[in-house]
Amino acid sequence: METAANAAPAAVIVAIDGPSGTGKSSTSKSVAAQLGLSYLDTGAQYRAITWWMVSNGIDVTDPSAIAAAAGKPEIVSGTDPSAPTITVDGTDVAGPIRTQEVTSKVSAVSAVPEVRTRITELQRSIAKSAQRGIVVEGRDIGTTVLPDADLKIFLTASPEARAARRSGELKGVDVAATREALIKRDAADSGRKTSPLAKADDAVEVDTTELTLKQVIECVVTLIEEKRAAK
Numbered sequence: 648m649e650t651a652a653n654a655a656p657a658a659v660i661v662a663i664d665g666p667s668g669t670g671k672s673s674t675s676k677s678v679a680a681q682l683g684l685s686y687l688d689t690g691a692q693y694r695a696i697t698w699w700m701v702s703n704g705i706d707v708t709d710p711s712a713i714a715a716a717a718g719k720p721e722i723v724s725g726t727d728p729s730a731p732t733i734t735v736d737g738t739d740v741a742g743p744i745r746t747q748e749v750t751s752k753v754s755a756v757s758a759v760p761e762v763r764t765r766i767t768e769l770q771r772s773i774a775k776s777a778q779r780g781i782v783v784e785g786r787d788i789g790t791t792v793l794p795d796a797d798l799k800i801f802l803t804a805s806p807e808a809r810a811a812r813r814s815g816e817l818k819g820v821d822v823a824a825t826r827e828a829l830i831k832r833d834a835a836d837s838g839r840k841t842s843p844l845a846k847a848d849d850a851v852e853v854d855t856t857e858l859t860l861k862q863v864i865e866c867v868v869t870l871i872e873e874k875r876a877a878k
């Protein structure tokens with residue numbers, strides 16, 4: 648039998664939200680790997696359902712067509728932070744979900760309430776089954792998906808820093824065009840009626856503009872360790 652002295656630490660649920668390019672994915676993966684937690688990229692799930700809609704000829708400018716199809720694809724997320732996976736109906740879509748086409752259409756699909764209800768249920772069930780705890784990153788995790796999370800972080804950074812980071816990844820893509828596309832997507836994600844991108848009242852805001860990725864990771868690990876110690 649385990650005693651209090653050698654018992655495994657209690658499962659910890661961490662929500663990391665914020666706009667594109669603030670460092671959510673890199674921070675969440677690294678923190679989860681360091682602390683032995685699971686990891687869930689909820690943006691990848693919205694991208695996956697968008698990829699399926701586009702691939703199946705659904706008109707993504709028509710919310711009723713999106714709503715009618717929202718229950719059809721089966722989306723499965725692998726939660727190992729060192730090798731996260733995403734499949735749709737058994738097909739690995741990790742590459743196709745990152746195309747410009749999917750990126751430009753994902754905000755319209757993710758704004759449809761039927762899509763959000765379905766994906767939110769999936770996210771809650773994944774978080775519940777993570778025995779050691781999980782880091783979940785997205786836009787509405789602290790506000791809507793996991794309002795009882797042990798720790799909520801809201802990452803921000805200037806549009807210039809975010810655009811420079813993103814265009815550094817997408818080789819050859821212009822920084823100014825990337826900045827405009829990011830600002831447009833932020834506005835759509837923040838302005839939608841159902842669970843918009845927003846900071847939860849009890850989230851810790853971290854501005855990453857002037858921080859290195861290593862500093863952001865250290866900051867989040869420290870906050871989690873403080874929460875665990877207080878549990």
Ligand SMILES: Nc1ncnc2c1ncn2[C@@H]1O[C@H](COP(=O)(O)OP(=O)(O)O)[C@@H](O)[C@H]1O
Binds near residue numbers: 674816
């Ligand atoms: N603090 C930081 N300083 C510099 N580059 C960063 C920082 N945080 C993340 N990056 C880089 O910016 C890019 C976008 O980061 P990512 O974690 O994918 O952001 P998000 O998930 O919020 O969109 C990646 O190439 C990542 O390595």
Ligand SMILES: Nc1ccn([C@@H]2O[C@H](COP(=O)(O)OP(=O)(O)O)[C@@H](O)[C@H]2O)c(=O)n1
Binds near residue numbers: 666690754787832
């Ligand atoms: N919890 C979430 C996560 C993502 N999303 C949507 O999914 C899109 C892609 O999210 P992402 O995290 O992959 O975006 P990037 O930060 O990689 O650019 C966002 O622009 C939102 O429209 C959402 O609505 N809710």
